[in-house]
Amino acid sequence: MHFSDTSAPLSETLSRAIDGIHGETVTLRNLMTAIGEQGLLVLCAIATLPFLIPVSIPGVSTVFGAAIVLLAVAITMNRLPWLPQRILDRPLETAKLLPALRKGVNFVSRLDAWVLPRMPMLSAGAFARFNGLVLIFAGLLLMAPFGLIPFSNTAPAVAILFLTMGMLQRDGLFILLGYLATILTVIYFSTLLYAAWRAGGALLS
Numbered sequence: 209m210h211f212s213d214t215s216a217p218l219s220e221t222l223s224r225a226i227d228g229i230h231g232e233t234v235t236l237r238n239l240m241t242a243i244g245e246q247g248l249l250v251l252c253a254i255a256t257l258p259f260l261i262p263v264s265i266p267g268v269s270t271v272f273g274a275a276i277v278l279l280a281v282a283i284t285m286n287r288l289p290w291l292p293q294r295i296l297d298r299p300l301e302t303a304k305l306l307p308a309l310r311k312g313v314n315f316v317s318r319l320d321a322w323v324l325p326r327m328p329m330l331s332a333g334a335f336a337r338f339n340g341l342v343l344i345f346a347g348l349l350l351m352a353p354f355g356l357i358p359f360s361n362t363a364p365a366v367a368i369l370f371l372t373m374g375m376l377q378r379d380g381l382f383i384l385l386g387y388l389a390t391i392l393t394v395i396y397f398s399t400l401l402y403a404a405w406r407a408g409g410a411l412l413s
Contacts, residue, residue: 217317217320217323218250218253218316218319218320218323218372218373218376218377219313219314219316219317219320221250222250222253222254222257222309222312222313222316223313224242225239225242225250225254226242226254226306226309226310226313228242229242229302229306229309230302231302232301232302232303233299233300233301233302234299234300234302234305234306235296235297235298235299235300236271236272236275236291236295236296236297236298237296237297239251239254240296248279248282248283248289249283249372249375249376250372250376251275251279252276252279252280252283252343252368252372253316253368253369253372253373253376254309255272255273255275255276255279255368256272256276256312256350256365256366256368256369256372257308257309257311257312257313257316257365258272258305258308258309258312259272259312259350259361259362259364259365260308260311260312260315260316260362260365260366260369261308261311261312261362268300268305269350269351269361270351271295271298271300272350273347273348273350273351274295274347274351275291275295276343276346276347276350276368277344277347277348277351278290278291278295279291279343280340280341280343280344280347281340281344283339283340283343284337284340284341284343284344285340316369316373319369319373322382323373323374323377323379323382324377324379325377325378325379326378326379326380326381327379327380327381327383327384328378328380329380330374330380330383330384331374331375331378331379331380331383332378335383336375339371339374339375339383339386342367342371342386342387342390343368343371343372345390346364346367346368346371346386346390346393347364347368349363349364349367349390349393349394349397350364350365350368352364352397354397354400357400359396360396360397360400363389363392363393363396364389364390364393366389367386367389367390367392367393368386369386370382370383370385370386370389371383371386371387371390374386
């Protein structure tokens with residue numbers, strides 16, 4: 209399976225997919241149909257959009273985070289993805305999801321002007337598989353049960369978005385930004401866990 213890059217701005221591709229969403233609910237299967245042959249990386253990018261604003265939509269991080277992990281596994285192994293039916297067909301409220309998706313596209317459109325092919329070695333060869341592994345890890349971070357804490361979904365979503373944009377446009381700088389955002393997310397989550405541990409210890413004492 210070949211994961212090709214695209215010369216079209218990512219925000220345009222995402223906008224076309226979102227404009228095809230209709231009805232009171234939408235499923236991941238609907239989104240995959242709307243994307244068509246654009247590729248797994250574009251679907252990963254779409255899955256980050258609801259989290260680019262520091263407001264959590266209940267249930268979305270589980271569905272989209274799991275989808276990103278499974279898609280990233282497919283990208284890493286260079287094969288078609290397998291997604292369970294309960295993830296593909298879980299209905300999500302369009303009224304809540306679409307505004308978040310559109311705000312996410314606005315954020316991506318601001319980044320599009322900065323993305324260009326550079327440092328191609330970071331998107332090919334052994335790095336291509338490593339990038340897939342980082343995507344898997346970032347997807348797991350997105351699924352972490354910190355949804356009510358500000359930026360706990362946004363931080364890993366930004367990491368995933370940077371990685372997917374870099375991989376799609378062969379931009380090594382954005383791939384490096386994805387690595388950095390992933391590291392910062394780990395530091396943020398570690399700080400949260402340490403604070404919770406200290407608070408728990410203080411309560412017990």
